[in-house]
Amino acid sequence: MGQTDNPVLLSIRGLRIEGRSDETWSEIVKGVDLTLRRGEVLGLIGESGAGKSTIGLAAMGFARDGCRISGGTIDFDGIDLRTAPMAECRALRGKRIAYVAQSAAASFNPAHRLIDQYSEGPVQHGVMSRDQAEHDAKELYRRMHLPTPDEIGFRYPHQVSGGQLQRAMTAMAMACRPDLIIFDEPTTALDVTTQIEVLASIRDIVDQFGTAAIYITHDLAVVAQMADSIKVLLHGEEVEEADTRTMLSHPQEAYTKSLWAVRSLERPEQPPAGPDEVPVVSVRNVTAAYGAVPVLKDVSFDIHSRRTVAVVGESGSGKSTAARVITGLLPPLSGTVMFEGQELPKDYRNRSKDQLRQAQMIYQMADTALNPKHKIREIIGRSVQFYLGLQGRQLTERVRQLLDLIELEPDQFIDRLPSELSGGQKQRIGIARALAAEPRFIICDEVTSALDQLVAEGILKLLNRLQAEFNLAYMFITHDLATVRAIADEVVVMKEGVVVEQGGKTEMFRPPHDPYTELLLSSVPEMDPDWLDRLLAERAAGGAGAGVKSADN
């Protein structure tokens, strides 16, 4: 971190950005200052709506459609990007300032090969010829530790995995050897095990070329590994800025402290169920497939009343498929699902209304799981009416009770549409809808992964409270081990359709582990800025988790 003497590369003063909604402009960035020296990495952190991405794009002189930069100056190496002509800004973008987007899968053009997209920048900006660019691409792919670097560029985006795409995108950003790269949540969409490799490659290459970077994320532990200093944002304003170590050890502002505190939410493990207690749900030797592709192989686990079983694993491990088998959406090839000792029909169509009522589901994307044309009254009321047959006054009364339960004021919310709710409130409505059926068992499928940490914490606390109140059994699908700490009693670790390890939470977090569990556990970023270095050193030395390669390579 010896960049303090380097010349200033980017200087933003009093930046104001407005966004348009329904014909009115409202400020989303309210006077932010930012200084970045050559070779320095600045972490921008905050919840969604804090204006992180908007500021990152403004550093390229760019505003999304529906946004405008309304005040302040953006000085990039002596050029004022606000007043510079369009052509001059365009000449800078991709050449001297590059961008790495959150979802590489969506940000690569599906119609072109990776190497064509890599070469486009350098060739169009006149930095090098097509042949040189191709040669250079292979070199950078190698440095980004992509497998078969000489050939991978000739694939189309859909032929490459998410983690590899993210590295290919970082390589593409490096193509013209820019002075500054904006990383906009580059690892948020990845599994933890894949994230490590991408983080390591990004840090490596930024070091090698001495590139300055703005690293945008909502994950504190990630930013701790990547940034020299951290700026915390809230509602378009700066909360505080300090160098990474100071920020982590001595946050000054209450908001920053609250962000730091979320990660320590932990629920004590409930005492295990007695040997005679009949589990609410029991999955026994289930094997299932989509067409000819097997996705679950001989999976068994039990879920008891008042207990939460967290099912963890990377994407493609079969966690959500297990939920589909339990709900009867995907009839298994063999094996059974028992409910309180009774075998459930395999297909949901053959289950009685009462059997359906007993198992409810809460979804990851509350946005798409709620009908946008229905008011809250109808969304929750439909479930109450369908399963319990309540009508009229009784129905309204029940919906109001449910809103009380999820801590939303009934008078205020009962006649709103989903679009008039925040992300956390929508998820609460999803919970109320599940509760409306008065079930014994609820499947929570990544219910907090689309939410900010503070909001997610609120949801987890609510779920814990409701469980105790109504003796619910939860199956909690997640890839986030911090969430497991906060909610689970038992953990089931899955990989490629197989349960690799299961047991009580306390025991699971204590070594020795199955090698895959160890890989998962060790891959979760920690708040310690030296964590990534230490982990990479350990793995290089053949230590923890080295025996298992991530699925990404």
Added chain:
Amino acid sequence: MVNSIWLMIAQRLGLGLVTLFVISLLIFGAVELLPGDIAQEMLGQSATPETVAAFRRELGLDLPAHERYLNWLGGVVQGDFGNSLANGRPITDLIAGRLGNTLFLALYAAAIAVPLALVLGILAALYRNSWFDRAINVFTLSSISFPEFFVAYILIFYLAQSGLFPSIAKITPDATLGEKLYRTFLPALTLTLVVTAHMMRMTRAAIINLLASPYIEMARLKGMSPGRIIVKHALPNALAPIINVVALNLAYLITGVVVVEVVFVYPGLGQLMVDSVSKRDITVVQAASLIFACAYVLLNLTADVLSTLSNPRLVHKR
């Protein structure tokens, strides 16, 4: 991979044959429903019932419907459409020249309309919501909103009255290509005006639809010019809907040009079909209908194959 494309084409061809079979049934049924028959039509009102019946026997019209259908289908499968009921000439001869004329005019119009529509669509997307965009939209929409004969007469009024182009598209088999192009310019221009709007608006819409995609934002952040973004980044992903609309319009150019042929006295297949309907020359009507159906099936098949080829996800499997 190449094999799976061929497999798909083979499957679609098979399905196309089934479709044509169903269509042949429909055509036959529809023609059966036409009131009156050719014997009555040709012999006039004064004919005695006996002569009409004899004439019908001679043409084979007295056989039950399913036998006539099977006879007809049997001939068609062997490439023999039978003879015209009206003048006894083989239908194959009758249609061959007409079909050639129709295809010539369709190709001529398509050669102007398709590139024009694509270029206008791309420009409209590039300068969206500008004056240029609005002007293009107003112009193409007006030309599609007027009936074809109206457009045709307007063109005749301005371009034929002054002697620039002939108003009667009479072509002889020995005419040179240049001469043919000159003589059929007005009908081709009329058809161009009629089909351009649809294709142009689909091109514009398909491209603009993609402009909010993350990969378009990425291209902008790589400093690419607006024109390059539209042509290199949006257009390749918008090809499937565009190809389908182009195919639909090409089919229309082959099958829907009766009015234009009549206005310009152009000896095409559409005119032959209309004449035959009024003469109750059902064998010719059936043959022409089947050829039109073939054109639709083949063009749609081509569109499907091209849309598939334009999508790397389908061509390059994981």
